Each structure stands twice: as structure tokens, then as C-alpha cells.
Amino acid sequence: MLLKGKTNKNNSIKHMKLTRTQREKVTALLLVLPALVFLIGLIAYPLIQVLFDGFQFKNLVNVNVSGFAGLDNFKEVILNEHFFKALKNTIIWTVFSVLGEYILGMFTAILLNQKVKGIGIFRVLVIIPWLVPIIVAGMTWSWMLNPDYGIVNFLMIKTGIIETAIYWLGEQNTALFTIVIVNIWRSFPFFTISILAALQAIPFDISEAASIDGAGIISRFFKITLPQLKSVSIALITIHVIWTAINFDFIWIMTQGGPYYSTETLPLMIYRYAMKEYNIGAASALASMIMMVMTVIFVFYYAQKSKMESND
Amino acid sequence: MIKKKFIVLMSVAIAACLTFSACSTGKNSSKSKENDTSKVTLDYWVCWSPGSDTEKNSKAMFAKYESEHPNVKIKYSLITYDMAHDKLVTAASAKNTPDMSWALPEWIGEFNNMGMLSDLTDYYNKSELKSAIYPNVMDTMTVKDKVIGLPYQLTIRALLVHKSLTDAAGINNIPATFEDMLKLGDIYKKTEKYPFGFCATSVRTPQELIGYLASNGLEIATEMKDGKYKNTWKDDPAQLAKAAEVFQYYKDLTKKGIVSPNTKAWGWEDEDTNFATGQYMMEVTGNWMSERETTNPKEMSDVAITAPPYKEIPATYMETNPTFIYTSTEHPKEAFDFAAFISGKEYQQAVFPVTSPRTDVVSDVKWSKDFMNIAKTGISFPPVTLGGITTAMTDSLGKTLQNNEEPSTVAAWLSDEINESLKQSGEYSEK
Numbered sequence: 001m002l003l004k005g006k007t008n009k010n011n012s013i014k015h016m017k018l019t020r021t022q023r024e025k026v027t028a029l030l031l032v033l034p035a036l037v038f039l040i041g042l043i044a045y046p047l048i049q050v051l052f053d054g055f056q057f058k059n060l061v062n063v064n065v066s067g068f069a070g071l072d073n074f075k076e077v078i079l080n081e082h083f084f085k086a087l088k089n090t091i092i093w094t095v096f097s098v099l100g101e102y103i104l105g106m107f108t109a110i111l112l113n114q115k116v117k118g119i120g121i122f123r124v125l126v127i128i129p130w131l132v133p134i135i136v137a138g139m140t141w142s143w144m145l146n147p148d149y150g151i152v153n154f155l156m157i158k159t160g161i162i163e164t165a166i167y168w169l170g171e172q173n174t175a176l177f178t179i180v181i182v183n184i185w186r187s188f189p190f191f192t193i194s195i196l197a198a199l200q201a202i203p204f205d206i207s208e209a210a211s212i213d214g215a216g217i218i219s220r221f222f223k224i225t226l227p228q229l230k231s232v233s234i235a236l237i238t239i240h241v242i243w244t245a246i247n248f249d250f251i252w253i254m255t256q257g258g259p260y261y262s263t264e265t266l267p268l269m270i271y272r273y274a275m276k277e278y279n280i281g282a283a284s285a286l287a288s289m290i291m292m293v294m295t296v297i298f299v300f301y302y303a304q305k306s307k308m309e310s311n312d
Numbered sequence: 313m314i315k316k317k318f319i320v321l322m323s324v325a326i327a328a329c330l331t332f333s334a335c336s337t338g339k340n341s342s343k344s345k346e347n348d349t350s351k352v353t354l355d356y357w358v359c360w361s362p363g364s365d366t367e368k369n370s371k372a373m374f375a376k377y378e379s380e381h382p383n384v385k386i387k388y389s390l391i392t393y394d395m396a397h398d399k400l401v402t403a404a405s406a407k408n409t410p411d412m413s414w415a416l417p418e419w420i421g422e423f424n425n426m427g428m429l430s431d432l433t434d435y436y437n438k439s440e441l442k443s444a445i446y447p448n449v450m451d452t453m454t455v456k457d458k459v460i461g462l463p464y465q466l467t468i469r470a471l472l473v474h475k476s477l478t479d480a481a482g483i484n485n486i487p488a489t490f491e492d493m494l495k496l497g498d499i500y501k502k503t504e505k506y507p508f509g510f511c512a513t514s515v516r517t518p519q520e521l522i523g524y525l526a527s528n529g530l531e532i533a534t535e536m537k538d539g540k541y542k543n544t545w546k547d548d549p550a551q552l553a554k555a556a557e558v559f560q561y562y563k564d565l566t567k568k569g570i571v572s573p574n575t576k577a578w579g580w581e582d583e584d585t586n587f588a589t590g591q592y593m594m595e596v597t598g599n600w601m602s603e604r605e606t607t608n609p610k611e612m613s614d615v616a617i618t619a620p621p622y623k624e625i626p627a628t629y630m631e632t633n634p635t636f637i638y639t640s641t642e643h644p645k646e647a648f649d650f651a652a653f654i655s656g657k658e659y660q661q662a663v664f665p666v667t668s669p670r671t672d673v674v675s676d677v678k679w680s681k682d683f684m685n686i687a688k689t690g691i692s693f694p695p696v697t698l699g700g701i702t703t704a705m706t707d708s709l710g711k712t713l714q715n716n717e718e719p720s721t722v723a724a725w726l727s728d729e730i731n732e733s734l735k736q737s738g739e740y741s742e743k
Contacts, residue, residue, distance in 0.1 A: 030321075059736060059737070060401070061425040061697045065738070146582075148574070148586065167573075167574045167577055170574055170576070170578075172714055256514075258710070259513070259576070259710065260707070260715060262714075272703065275397075275401060276700060277699055277703075278401075278699060278736075279736065
């Protein structure tokens with residue numbers, strides 16, 4: 001560090017003065033320090049603890065279980081009879097949720113981008129599913145889907161779509177599909193708002209010129225609008241893939257992973273290891289595995305983003 | 313320059329204060345306050361239903377206790393049973409449990425093994441409760457001669473019957489055994505109401521299953537000579553066959569149309585609500601259903617109470633809900649005194665008049681008398697870590713009803729899972 005100072009007879013620095021740039025850096029560091037301490041204490045430390053515990057034998061009710069486990073916890077997780085089912089459910093839950101949210105979000109964003117009287121009211125209404133607390137949404141949908149007195153079955157029978165009530169959340173072949181639909185309902189507004197903001201940034205004259213040249217609506221959408229939305233789409237999809245894959249509360253509220261593990265995902269498996277079996281080692285190992293996959297997804301996104309920015 | 317430095321340092325100090333003010337310091341923060349005023353605040357977690365009579369009456373009794381003990385303040389927090397378990401485990405890991413809480417008997421083994429529970433033996437032996445609580449109830453609160461909780465509520469599971477519906481269906485004798493129940497296969501065709509319902513998911517599933525297994529002479533984990541536990545079904549083909557009979561019973565109830573096909577995914581809310589609204593005729597449940605007489609007066613007006621159906625010997629699940637006092641409490645004496653007040657006659661008469669574990673609090677109403685008549689057949693969970701065991705018991709019904717697996721295969725699987733869970737928790741007997 002370059003210091004300015006006066007030296008006394010013994011050539012020692014009497015007054016150490018920082019340059020203006022150095023003072024600004026120190027000030028910035030001091031102001032950021034509380035947040036940094038918070039981040040290290042509440043995020044970095046638990047994260048490192050989880051990675052460490054993944055390689056340890058650790059059980060909350062059995063103090064005799066301790067020591068270095070190596071890869072045993074990871075083997076135990078992979079050999080669990082429900083692991084591959086949970087992995088498959090996680091992939092289905094994530095892929096179809098994000099796909100559905102994106103398509104519905106795009107569709108509603110395009111509609112809300114039109115110059116229609118009262119469009120502001122529709123923009124507010126479309127946000128409502130996102131605002132409803134998860135516990136309220138989950139419980140309300142559970143009651144609506146009830147086969148004995150739920151409104152969904154009632155309306156479907158009345159309109160002739162089905163003949164008898166279906167236990168949407170109680171049958172193994174419908175439960176996962178049902179919670180994906182409910183999740184799409186809940187999360188698509190986030191896509192709508194983000195895509196709408198991006199749509200409004202697209203210059204109108206490009207689309208108008210294409211229209212004059214004879215391009216139809218669909219052609220204009222795929223050749224003009226969609227390429228302009230590439231950056232925001234990739235960001236949204238990446239964030240939502242990560243959020244959806246690690247989602248626990250919504251599935252737990254609606255089905256608790258049932259009926260018989262048909263909606264069990266990897267985050268629910270972590271919960272069962274930790275809070276039902278008290279096997280912290282296995283829970284941490286599974287959490288570490290999921291974190292590695294999410295990191296790979298994020299690195300892939302970052303590489304794509306950098307590539308797009310360098311092409312620009 | 314100095315002024316600028318001062319502003320920067322003050323900004324940093326304020327930011328740090330705001331950041332760390334969000335961090336809890338647990339009970340220590342109140343300690344110096346309490347020392348100043350000699351006032352003890354007892355942090356008490358409860359799980360009553362909001363708006364219930366239990367809540368109303370409990371709050372009145374808390375106020376009475378505080379007026380009689382001016383140095384004690386009761387600070388209660390309302391949490392659901394489902395959340396309470398996880399919050400308590402998390403709080404224990406952070407060494408920040410409340411002073412005391414409501415609890416379920418299934419948590420006794422695991423909380424004791426985690427070292428969370430205070431030893432109340434000395435306090436209990438000196439209190440009036442020793443002669444007032446049913447002895448078999450206190451047995452469920454005792455682990456290896458150590459009293460680890462005080463009972464605040466006792467519920468027995470009984471068979472509740474909508475008499476008007478069974479009479480209309482021509483069911484003259486209420487089913488007493490599995491075989492009697494399995495003869496009701498044609499009732500739905502005649503009446504369009506299912507005769508029975510059970511719980512196949514949620515916390516109540518293992519509670520119902522353990523009662524049925526006990527009625528066929530089976531224990532889920534037997535205490536061995538070394539003081540540890542083991543499931544012995546696979547050591548004895550006769551026991552394994554009996555366990556298979558119980559799972560076959562569940563299967564037959566569904567196959568013969570005695571229960572709704574949706575029952576295979578019912579939780580306890582579905583089971584109780586559908587019964588309270590008269591959707592089906594009979595269910596095995598507890599005397600908390602007396603509260604449904606207020607919410608569903610018309611449908612619940614015809615309810616009769618009798619023993620649950622059994623296979624070989626009458627048996628039912630007895631649930632004694634404990635008040636736990638945690639080892640982290642700084643006020644063990646005050647906490648015990650308040651817990652003893654909750655288990656005391658005055659409180660029990662006011663708050664739990666029909667579900668009291670006291671011998672001197674008995675009501676003539678059917679919700680107390682008829683349930684207590686079958687209390688002697690009550691059994692409880694063994695005092696072991698139950699998390700993995702109860703999950704396996706629920707899964708065994710999933711295998712039977714959702715996956716349609718063979719009952720003998722399910723019984724063998726459950727035996728293995730129970731023993732595996734006991735091994736994980738260090739409670740498995742090699743003998």
C-alpha cells in the first residue's frame with residue numbers, strides 16, 4: 001500500500017496517511033462489513049457445515065454415531081429405494097413447471113402488452129397468484145381438489161368433462177401432474193411481469209416495419225420478438241429451474257410427498273433424512289449433491305450469458 | 313475530515329447494531345431483566361386449535377395462575393402439532409428451546425435420546441400428582457425409571473358410530489371384530505354411504521395401525537433382556553402371519569367397498585371431517601370429536617361410542633399427551649410448578665374435563681365415561697425413537713393400498729424397517 005507520511009529523525013513513519021482512493025476503499029469496506037459478517041455467518045458457515053457433514057456420520061438421537069464417513073452417506077442416499085423415484089419426480093416437477101410457467105407467462109405478457117382500455121387492472125389481477133402466501137394457496141387448492149366437496153370436481157362433473165370425482169392429490173398417477181398445474185398457476189405471474197417489461201423495451205417500429213413487409217403475427221413473434229427476449233428468457237428459466245428444483249414447502253403442504261412417494265422430490269428426501277430419521281450425514285450428503293447440480297446449471301447459464309454479451 | 317470520519321464510523325456502528333439486533337440471544341436477554349424485577353417468564357409452546365374451548369379456558373387459567381403467582385409470567389406461543397415437532401428439534405439443536413411445551417407421546421423416545429427433557433422424578437415424587445394420575449398413564453411418561461413429562465391430556469381411541477345411519481342401513485349389531493366389519497360389504501350399495509373409514513396418511517395412521525396390531529397380539533418393538541428393543545415378527549412365523557392378517561384387513565376393507573376408495577389417501581382431517589359431516593357411518597378416533605358437536609350439531613347428535621373392532625383381543629391406542637420441560641430451562645422449579653398446575657384438578661376440570669389423565673376428574677358425559685370404559689385395553693408406543701418407525705408404518709399402508717403389495721411381503725418389510733430404524737438410533741437389541 002502506498003503511504004504518504006513524514007519521517008522523523010529515525011526514518012520511521014510518523015503519520016500514515018491514506019490516499020483519497022485508499023480512504024474510499026476503506027470506507028466502502030467498513031460500510032459493507034456488517035452485511036459481509038451477516039452473509040458469512042448465516043450463509044457461508046452453514047453451507048460449509050453442510051458440505052462437511054455430508055462426509056461425516058452424524059445422528060441427532062444416537063451420539064455413538066460419529067466419525068468420518070467418506071462416501072458412505074452418498075452411497076446410502078443413492079441406494080435408498082426412493083432415490084431414483086424422487087430424482088425422476090424432481091426432473092418432471094421442474095421441467096414441466098418451468099415450461100408451463102414460461103409459456104403461460106409469455107402468453108399473458110403478450111396479451112398485457114396490448115393497448116387496451118383498463119389494461120392496468122388486468123396487470124394487477126394477474127399478479128394475485130404470486131402474492132398469495134404459499135400456505136394459503138396450498139391449503140385452498142387442496143380443499144378445491146377434494147373429491148368429496150371440492151369445487152374443481154363439482155365443476156368438471158357438471159360440465160361433463162369427467163363422470164365421477166377424481167382424487168387428484170390422492171391417486172399416484174394424477175398427484176404429480178396436479179401439483180405441477182397448481183405450481184404453474186402460482187408462479188407464472190413472475191414470468192409475465194419480467195417478460196412484459198422486456199416486451200415494452202422492444203422498439204415498436206421494427207415490428208411495424210415487418211408487418212408492412214407482409215410478416216404475419218406468428219412470423220413476427222418468432223423472428224423479431226422472441227430473439228429480443230432471449231437474454232431475459234434464459235435468466236428467468238435458469239432462476240426458476242433452481243427455485244423449482246429446490247422447492248420444498250409447496251409440495252409438502254399439498255401432498256407431503258404422497259400418495260406413497262409419487263410426489264416425493266429430492267428436497268423432501270432431505271427433510272425426511274434430517275427431521276424424521278435424524279440422519280444429518282445423509283441429509284447433508286443429498287443437499288450437497290443437489291447444490292453441485294445447481295452450481296453446474298448456474299455455471300452453464302453464466303457461460304451462455306457471457307457468450308451472448310461477447311457476441312453483442 | 314474528522315467530521316467525515318465520525319459520520320462514517322457512526323454509519324458503520326448503526327448498520328452493525330441494526331444487523332445484530334435481528335439475532336436472537338435466547339433467554340439470556342431476559343435474564344438480567346428478570347434479575348432486576350425477580351419476575352420469571354415461562355416460555356410455553358401450545359398446540360390448541362384457535363378459537364376452541366381449550367384455548368378460551370386455558371387463557372383464563374393462565375391469568376388465574378399469574379394472579380396467584382405474581383412473580384411468574386406465562387408467555388405462550390401457538391404452533392400446530394405438525395410444526396411443533398420440527399421447531400422443537402431445530403430449537404434443541406440451537407440450544408434455544410422454550411421452557412416447556414405441549415407434546416405428543418411419539419416424541420418421548422427421540423427427545424429423551426437427544427437429551428432434551430428434564431428429569432422430573434424428584435419433583436414428581438414430592439407432588440400430589442403421584443396419587444392422582446392413572447398409574448399406566450405415568451408409565452408412558454417414564455423412561456427407565458425417569459419421569460420425563462407430566463400428562464395434560466388422555467385420549468383413548470374408540471369406535472364412533474352414527475346410530476341413525478347404521479340403523480337405517482339395517483346394521484343391528486355394531487361390529488366388534490374384524491370379521492364383523494368385513495361382513496358389511498353390501499351396505500354401500502343399499503345406502504350409498506360407506507360403513508367405515510380409516511386414516512392412511514398423516515400422523516394418525518401409525519396410531520390406528522398399532523391398535524389393530526395389538527388386537528392381534530403383536531408389538532411393533534419388544535423390550536429384550538438387555539433393555540433394548542427389537543421387532544420379533546420375522547423370528548416367529550406365527551407373528552409374521554398375524555401381522556399379514558392386519559394388512560389383509562385393510563386391503564379387504566377397501567376391496568369389499570366397506571370404505572371409500574379415496575380412504576387410501578385420507579389424512580386425519582379427512583377422516584374426522586367426513587365423519588363429522590355424516591359422509592360415512594363409523595370411525596376409530598378420540599374424544600376430541602366432542603368439539604364437533606358444536607360445529608356439526610345435527611350430524612353429531614346421533615353418535616354412539618364403543619370399543620374399536622379387534623382381531624383376537626380387544627385393544628386400543630391410548631394417547632397420553634405430555635407437557636415437556638426442557639433441559640435448557642433456567643427455571644426448572646417454576647416450570648414444574650406450572651406443569652403440575654396444568655395437570656392439577658382445578659385446571660383439568662376447567663380445560664380437559666372429558667380427557668383428563670386424573671383419577672379424580674371424571675365426567676358423566678359419554679365423551680368421558682364411554683371412552684374411559686375401554687381405557688384398560690389401551691396400549692401405547694414403546695419409548696424408542698419413533699421417527700423412522702412411524703414413517704415405515706405409514707409406508708406399509710401405502711404399499712398395501714396404493715401399490716397393492718402382498719400383506720405378507722409388507723409385514724416382512726415393516727419388520728425389517730423397524731429394526732433398521734432401531735439400529736440407526738442405537739436402540740436395537742442383538743439378543
